Amino acid sequence: MTEGNFVDYVKIHVTSGKGGKGSAHLRREKYIPKGGPDGGDGGRGGHVILKANENMWTLYHLKFKRHFKAGHGGAGGKQTSTGADGEDVYIEVPLGTVVKNTDTGETLKELLEDGEELILAKGGKGGRGNNHFKSSTNQTPRYAQPGLDGEEGNFTLEMKVLADVGLVGFPNAGKSTLLSVITAAKPKIANYEFTTLKPNLGIVEYRDYKTFVMADIPGIIEGAAEGRGLGHYFLRHIERNSTLLFLIPADADDIKKQYDILLDELRRYNPELIDKDKLVAISKSDMLDEELKSEMKTELDIQFKGIPYLFFSSVAQQGLMELKDTLWGMLNEKVRG
Structure with missing residues (x-):
């Protein structure tokens, strides 16, 4: 799926159908000159209905069609026949779509x-047709009800990515590179901030043909929780992930500080995010020799006590299987729990 085809936010305008008018028909047959009222009811107007479809991954199909109008109900007929209902309009959307007025x-x-x-x-x-209005004092009512107008409204559809693992990190932390190496996804990769402007989804192939879904969430910057940069637009996708993978490059000035900033942004946006399973992955570790890596581990063991972390390199293909094993274990533990 190309970045341009991933649409996760649209506004639509919908109008339901008007109800059909009732019939004021009077029964007139050859041998029954004064048969009384036999006008039927009008049909209801068509609904506009949103429907979830598990085979859809984006709101792209709504990018160029924003107005939806259902059919009008048919008028009632003679012999108390009811008019046809207006045609319903269905709008299909992916799972994880949030609907707002x-x-x-x-x-x-x-x-x-x-x-x-x-x-x-x-x-x-x-x-209602005139058949409903006959009485002992008015046996031939010549009036019927008009149909009621339909409803009209504006709605916002926001899609939250449904993935098992969400990649969280500052711009240029190596998230897109990791996704391109361990999945079949082809995200845009370049050495500047906000290369990824939309979430990229990838299927990670694990042992024995098992798979899980990983989403590269666009980079967070300090102040994202206040909406700085493209903050809220990105953060809402993290809500649907069951496990969060924090990616921090090995050449960061302070790995723990970066983690704390990222965690704080998530906390301020939605405190429930902090309860998700977390794994810290230190990318670009091919730049480290064994001595430096050992020194860093000693320090990180103290800083990250209780929080699992590991080293890996997408470019050098180092530690990728360990990363998959760890993530698979965390996901399965959540399922069993």
Whole structure:
């Protein structure tokens, strides 16, 4: 999936169908000249319905089509026949799509199961035919109800990436490079900040044909929780990951400080993120000789007590299997727990 095709935020306008009008028909047959009212009800207007589809990964299909209008209900007919219901319009979205009312800001629902539906705009009710209004004092009512208008509204769809492992780190920490090496994903890679402007998803192949999904979340900068840079836009994708992989380059001035800054950004954005399983991976470790690595381990054992960490190098293909083993163990432990 190319970066340009990954759309995770769209605004749409929807209009449901108007209800059909009721019929004011009077029964007139050859041998029944005064048969009374037999007008049927109008059909309901069509709904606009959001539907989750597990085979979709992006909102790209809504990038160029933002307006949706359902069909109107049919008018009632003679012999109390009800008009046809208006045609419903279905909008399919990926799992993990959050639906908000754009005008009020209210979050309506998050679609997490395949086939789950949410009616955004209900079709107008069909009008009642004159058959409903006959009485002992008015045996031939010549009026019927019009159909009710449909609903109209603006909605914002936000997609949160559904992945097992989310890569968290500052820009240029080596996340895209790691994803390109251990998955079939082809993220854009360059030596400048914010190369990754959209999340990249990749399937990591593990032993015995097992797999798990990894997402390269665009780089965090200090102040992301306040929306600085592209902060909130990126951080919402981390909410759906079950395990967070913190990537910090071996040549960082202070590895623990970088980790603390990243953790603080997540905490300020959503404190629940801190409860997720965490693994610190020190990238670009091919730049370290064994003596320097040993010194760093002694220091990191004290700084990261209770938090697992490991060294690896995407370019030199070092420590990648250990990284996969550790992540697989953490994911399976979560499933068993």
